[in-house]
Amino acid sequence: MTNYDAIVVGAGHNGLTNAAYLARAGLKVLVLERMPWIGGAAVSREIEKGWMYSNCSYVCSLLRPELFRDLELARHGLQVVPYGGGVTITRTGDVLGNYTDEDVQRREFARHNPRDGDAYHRYSTDVIRQCKFIRPLLLRTPPDPTSFKPRDIRELIYLGREFTKFGEQFIYDTLRFYTMSIADFLGEYFESDLIKAHLSGSGIIGSAMGVYSPGTAYVLLHHYMGDVDGSIGAWGFARGGMGAVSNAIASAYKSFGGEIVTDAPVERVIVRNGRVAGVATANGNEYRAKIVVSNLDPKRTFTKLFDEGDLNPEFVKRARNFKIRGSSGKLNIALDGLPEFPALGRDNPLRFGDIHFLDSLEKMERAYDDWKNGTWSKEPYLDLLIPSMTDPTMTPPGKHFMSVFVQYVPPKIHGRDWTDQDRDGFKNTVLDQIGRYSPNFKSLIRHVEVRTPRELEDEVGLTEGNIFQGELTMDQLLFNRPFPGYAQYRGPVKGFYMCGSGTHPGGGVMAAPGANAAREILLDLKRPSLVPEGWQDD
Amino acid sequence: MRHKDHFKTAVYQTPFHPRTSFDLTPMTKHRITGKDALPFLNRLITRDIAKIKPGRVGYCVWCDDNGQVIDDGTVFHLREGDYRLCSQERQLDWLTRSAHGFDVKIVEDTHEVAALALQGPTSCAVLKAIGCTGAEKLKPFDIAYFPFADGELMVSRTGFTGDLGYELWIDPARALELWDALFDKGGNHGIRPMGTHALEVARIEAGFIQAQVDFLPADQAIRIDRSRSPFELDLGRLVDFSKPNFNGRRALLEERRRGSRYRLVRLDIEGNKPARSAYIYDSKRNVVGTVTSAEWSPSAKSNIALASMHMPWGRPGDELWAEIYYQRELKWSRVMARCRVVEGAFFDPPRRRATPAADF
Amino acid sequence: MTDRNRIIIVGAGHNGLVCAAYLARARREVLVLEASDRVGGAAITREFAPGFRVSACAHICYQLDAGISRELKLGAHGLKTAHANLRTVALATEGDHLVLHGGRLEAGLLPDKDRAALADYHDRMLRFARVLGKQHNRRPPRIGGGGRSELIAAAMLGLDIRRLGRDPMREFMRIAGINIFDVLEETFETPLLKGALALDAVLGTNLGPRSNNSVLTMLHRLSGQATGVTGGLSLPAGGMGAVSEALAAAARAGGATVRTGSPVASITLEGDRVSGVELESGEKLAAGTVISNADPARTLLQLVGARHLETGFVHRIRNFRSKGMAAKLHLALDGLPGFARLAAQRAGDRLVIAPDPVYIDRAFDHAKYGQCSPDPALEITIPSIHDRTLAPAGRHVLSAIVQYAPFDPRASTDAARAEFLERTLGLLERYAPGLRRQVVASELLLPADIEREFRITGGHWHHGELALDQILMLRPVPGAAQYAMPVDGLYLCGAGCHPGGGVMGAAGRNAAHAVLGGERAA
Structure with a gap:
């Protein structure tokens, strides 16, 4: 039995980030990981020989540059390469492309609707303003609005000042933006249904809501607020797959003297006299530490790692009711060549980005109806990428890796567990949809890794397979995330902390929750904080 | 040759300023027709459009609800009730939004009209040489139609240079022919293609402002306080409170009561180093403004600039200093140069307004 | 100069009348102009079949502000309650109905856990x-x-x-x-x-x-x-129209003039100020202040006109979400319907058909795509049980809110109405066997009909959705949520303003205060 200053349960990117900062502050830190590999949902695995998959998360934009720089992730091997392109292909073979050049983008929109071409500018201006508002809040601990502590009051005042700095109209716009549906929000700018459908995807990815559901406009922001080198809303690939992010953070962590043990599933958190004393793993080992940090989602953390008797019943109820609904699935496909999309023609640069098959908002919403009715969408929303076109390290030469994110996929089928038959049905639904737009696609398939919420829960540990470790709805954002009164990374037991995406500011491979939690832990230890604050932008 | 593009191309001709040739930025054109074309424009634009009679052109600005300038441009009253609105920025969304409740048809026809600017002291002579007989009778801001190559050439006595000049409007199919005719017949008058830098110099000499340079279009401003009202751009003359409601009216009335935040001034700066992006200081070294455009003026032999000043600075006679950084052979230097507030244009030749227009 | 001091209120809905009554109390010269030939707007009682009268839009009174009721002495002006403290009966096709009264279960079976x-x-x-x-x-x-x-x-x-x-x-x-x-x-x-x-x-x-x-x-x-006059759900004697009649009486008693049958065609302006109204008859009436009880879109875009407002403001008004989703069903019955296993004295309560939330959600799914719900959810009252003035002796009136019926051209055709009526009657029949044979006459008002009859844009009872993005300082639109509109002298007093609809009257009173406050400030 070994004593540590702090134990982090789960080697996801947030757990590793948290551990890295604690180790850097001089603590003796241990990270325990259930699987034989590290990374959680930011992982690259070679399932088919020669093919590296980004098995879960697949693109990188939200990773906070403050942390990237501070942990010297470039030195530890991380390179994020922005990708261009992105396109929506319709049933009729029409396309709507993404272009980085503003004027080309305008003309592309104008081709579908002349007015919408001009409206795009107004739309981006308004969304960028929202990004500017939210970004400085990502690397801050949310204040408790019920508290009278000086720090909370100071943070509330800070929030208030940020909120008002763009003027009165912005305040109203923001109140509306955070509570509207993505369809209504887009409807205030655009006329073309295709353009609205094209832009609405970001409002529902990973969320158990439809494009008509109030609250989805904010989810859009959650996907826009990232950047690659200052280009707001841009996305990139981590060279070598998303595992490269976790590996780089792990490398930084180890360089500070940190220790990682894999194949060590933590079974419970040991609580003595009302404070944590360490953890016990399934294979019978006990590790001692006065600080235990969970990278697991809040529901799993409090319903699986704790004896119920150690927690307040109200709190247990809150944890059980935590909204962490699975709504997404994924197919990782090894291809023997590059699939053709006749709508795009050969060598179209749009293929380098996200490919969607959409026609209308109604089609998006009907996909959600299927989810509500307990089955995967029969016409799902796909976010399809071929990262190997940008990153040659993913596959053997001439071969390709296709990542297909699928919305909506329920955690249970009509109330019962997934069967292998369901899984095949789901897989075929997705492959058939792609096949309709790419005639040679199916003949190129070499291997398919199917990930329904069942696999995401069993392998990655995400309850119900929710990719954000909890819905991004008003009841679970900012000072409500994960639970009201517990948004400052501290758990209900002394010495226990949370650092996963289930805490502020949420999921998306930002690494911000892990860093913020480290800041709070160091504060409690009365040590100087090494965690960078967000960069200020005027 | 790029002139096949249907973009507006300026042909600036002057014996004094030989220039290299470049194309101009495309200009957005909208055709506005329908029963409510006039009331629509009058609600959109701050000046009284009813005063722009058929065959006339007017310079104008339009504002958002807060009285902040979205863009400036020109309204052409082509024929009774038939208008063309030209602007630098894309406006179809704003125009369509503004059209609610009006019986009006708005078509963006940027690509259906080829436009060419012919500017400079001999511009009228060139026009006459290609067959626009009587072109000299056009008063500033007049429109006239001339037969050209079995079609019609529209000529307006307008421009962005502050000199005598015309803009020529034609079916794109005949644009090439027009260009060739101009250069064929205009050779003797020293016609030359003109580039953006020449235009930049000319418009600053004239004291004309430009979107994205001297002001940020209000609908593109992310931060507050970045946009400007017409008063703050020295365009108060374009705001007509005696006409009925227009966008920004209430806010501008309020601004008139309360006072503006900024003012735009023309500065004559000592020395010969253009004061691009310079801070302006008062005598106590407080920053009281910034330069938005600056050039050496070959016409006025002055170091000129447009600057946005915090109120109340920028009155004629104020003591102001510009902090100028300049580079000579890769070495940067800094000077503090005294500035003088100038009223009116830096270069305003009488030929600009003289009617009939002289040949040179 | 009397004209300038006159205040015209466009629309004698309950909020318009409340506003009139408060302004009249403050000794202002108030003229209320109502398009239809009776006061009340969406709070009216009208005959829909010979001898059968019904609260034609709103049908249960549950929000009327206690302070307003007291201050305007509505009791003295004739407002009586036919029945107060209605229970809510959750109807079941099988098993027991649940009878709910606030947080109490009065009849039916619930597990202890749910009861607590x-x-x-x-x-x-x-x-x-x-x-x-x-x-x-x-x-x-x-x-x-x-x-x-x-x-x-x-x-x-x-x-x-x-x-x-x-x-x-x-x-x-x-x-x-x-x-x-x-x-x-x-x-x-x-x-x-x-x-x-x-x-x-x-x-x-x-x-x-x-x-x-x-x-x-x-x-x-x-x-x-929580704050209303009755402390619960109640049925006014004589239907909801009685509330409006009492409010009109209070306004008149204070000196306000209420003119019915006077539809306003436009609100006129002089410079930046309102100058009065013009009626559809062509008659012009001058006023220094005009308060509109009509919904925001009708007031601003139709009566005032977009050209007198600014583009951004017009855009926001146009995006005020105000599409109705609820239909109103009126049935004239030749006897009391027999709801299976429901005690007769409970039939006069508020009956709801909403077997579970998923059922309602499915009903909603159809409406998202412009169809009426094949299996709708209902809120039913049979007010004639408590109020014999509404139907001939021995006969009854059933009034129900039926959801969902979207304000959508696809769902507003006669065929769609007939089908929706058929589905709804079929559903009622399942809960009250034999009801269909009792139907003497029926009327189904879709949101499009409500728009026509009550002149509410989109046929939405609250004039616009009451959602987080449309409440408080965001209602109806940011920057104009304090009753005063951007045109000087123009105010809104209807449900399109804070705090919204529901026959509450608060918007009308707040607007009156805003007008009086504005006078003081000027």
Whole structure:
């Protein structure tokens, strides 16, 4: 039995980030990981020989540059390469492309609707303003609005000042933006249904809501607020797959003297006299530490790692009711060549980005109806990428890796567990949809890794397979995330902390929750904080 | 040759300023027709459009609800009730939004009209040489139609240079022919293609402002306080409170009561180093403004600039200093140069307004 | 000069009448102009079949502000209650109905856990609703502009929330922005109970139980009960029209003139100010102040006209979400319908058909795509049980709100109406066997019909959705949420303003105060 200053349960990117900062502050830190590999949902695995998959998360934009720089992730091997392109292909073979050049983008929109071409500018201006508002809040601990502590009051005042700095109209716009549906929000700018459908995807990815559901406009922001080198809303690939992010953070962590043990599933958190004393793993080992940090989602953390008797019943109820609904699935496909999309023609640069098959908002919403009715969408929303076109390290030469994110996929089928038959049905639904737009696609398939919420829960540990470790709805954002009164990374037991995406500011491979939690832990230890604050932008 | 593009191309001709040739930025054109074309424009634009009679052109600005300038441009009253609105920025969304409740048809026809600017002291002579007989009778801001190559050439006595000049409007199919005719017949008058830098110099000499340079279009401003009202751009003359409601009216009335935040001034700066992006200081070294455009003026032999000043600075006679950084052979230097507030244009030749227009 | 001092109120809906009554009390010269030939707007009683009268739009009184009722002495002006404290009966096709009264189960079977949770849920929600209720009588603050007094007003709102105490405040902030479905799921087990409570949240809205914001709409509904005059759901004697008649009487008693049959064609301007109105008859009436009880879009875009307003403002008004989703069913019956296993004395209560939240959600799914729900959810009253003036002896009137019927051309055709009526009657028949044979006459008002008859754009009872993005300082649109519109002398006083609809009267009174306050400031 070994004593540590702090134990982090789960080697996801947030757990590793948290551990890295604690180790850097001089603590003796241990990270325990259930699987034989590290990374959680930011992982690259070679399932088919020669093919590296980004098995879960697949693109990188939200990773906070403050942390990237501070942990010297470039030195530890991380390179994020922005990708261009992105396109929506319709049933009729029409396309709507993404272009980085503003004027080309305008003309592309104008081709579908002349007015919408001009409206795009107004739309981006308004969304960028929202990004500017939210970004400085990502690397801050949310204040408790019920508290009278000086720090909370100071943070509330800070929030208030940020909120008002763009003027009165912005305040109203923001109140509306955070509570509207993505369809209504887009409807205030655009006329073309295709353009609205094209832009609405970001409002529902990973969320158990439809494009008509109030609250989805904010989810859009959650996907826009990232950047690659200052280009707001841009996305990139981590060279070598998303595992490269976790590996780089792990490398930084180890360089500070940190220790990682894999194949060590933590079974419970040991609580003595009302404070944590360490953890016990399934294979019978006990590790001692006065600080235990969970990278697991809040529901799993409090319903699986704790004896119920150690927690307040109200709190247990809150944890059980935590909204962490699975709504997404994924197919990782090894291809023997590059699939053709006749709508795009050969060598179209749009293929380098996200490919969607959409026609209308109604089609998006009907996909959600299927989810509500307990089955995967029969016409799902796909976010399809071929990262190997940008990153040659993913596959053997001439071969390709296709990542297909699928919305909506329920955690249970009509109330019962997934069967292998369901899984095949789901897989075929997705492959058939792609096949309709790419005639040679199916003949190129070499291997398919199917990930329904069942696999995401069993392998990655995400309850119900929710990719954000909890819905991004008003009841679970900012000072409500994960639970009201517990948004400052501290758990209900002394010495226990949370650092996963289930805490502020949420999921998306930002690494911000892990860093913020480290800041709070160091504060409690009365040590100087090494965690960078967000960069200020005027 | 790029002139096949249907973009507006300026042909600036002057014996004094030989220039290299470049194309101009495309200009957005909208055709506005329908029963409510006039009331629509009058609600959109701050000046009284009813005063722009058929065959006339007017310079104008339009504002958002807060009285902040979205863009400036020109309204052409082509024929009774038939208008063309030209602007630098894309406006179809704003125009369509503004059209609610009006019986009006708005078509963006940027690509259906080829436009060419012919500017400079001999511009009228060139026009006459290609067959626009009587072109000299056009008063500033007049429109006239001339037969050209079995079609019609529209000529307006307008421009962005502050000199005598015309803009020529034609079916794109005949644009090439027009260009060739101009250069064929205009050779003797020293016609030359003109580039953006020449235009930049000319418009600053004239004291004309430009979107994205001297002001940020209000609908593109992310931060507050970045946009400007017409008063703050020295365009108060374009705001007509005696006409009925227009966008920004209430806010501008309020601004008139309360006072503006900024003012735009023309500065004559000592020395010969253009004061691009310079801070302006008062005598106590407080920053009281910034330069938005600056050039050496070959016409006025002055170091000129447009600057946005915090109120109340920028009155004629104020003591102001510009902090100028300049580079000579890769070495940067800094000077503090005294500035003088100038009223009116830096270069305003009488030929600009003289009617009939002289040949040179 | 008398003209300049005159105040014209466009529309004699309940809010217009309340506003008139308050201004008349303050000795202003008030003229109310009503398009139809009776007062009341959407709070009226009218004959829909010979001898059968019904509250044609709103049919239960539950939010009428207690202060207004007292100050305007509505009792003295003839307002009587036919029946107060209606119970809510969640109808079941099989098994027992649930009879609910506030947080109490009066009949039917619930597991102990649900029974306890119901009491707790009701108390908790009532507490939160009171926070909203407190805002009803206040002018919504402007935030980020408008100076110190506005800041204080905004702080008051924050203080009200804070006064809940730490844990309730956290709970309030947690649920205020989410959906009723999730809240009910984590609180109760019994589907029938959840269904009835979910219906409370989505009645009259564009939301399904799973749509976020639906907790807020439920709290808004409850806020009336928390602060309203009857302390519960009640039926006014003579139908909802009686409320309007009493308000009109109060306004007239104060000296206001109410002219019916005078549809206003436009609100006229002189320079930047209103100068009066022009009637459809061509008659012009001068006034220094015009207050519109009509909905925001009708007032601003039709009566004033977009050209007198600014582009951004017009855009916001046009985006005020105001599409109705509820239809109104009126049945003339030749006898009392027999609801299976329902005690006769309960038939006069508020009966709801909403077997579970998923049922309502499915009903909503169709409406999203422009179809009426094949299996709708209903709120039913049979007011003739308590009020014999509504139907001939021995006969009855059934009034029901039927959801969902979208304001959509596809769902507004005669064929769609006939089909929806058929489906609804079929559904009623399942709960009250034999009802179809009792039907003497029927009327089904779709949102498009409500728009036509009551002149409400989109046929939405609340003039516009009551959602987080359309309440308080965002109602109807930011920058014009304080009753005064951008045109000098023009005010709104209808449900399109804070605090919204529901035959509450608060918007009318707040608007009156804003007018009087504006006079003082000027």
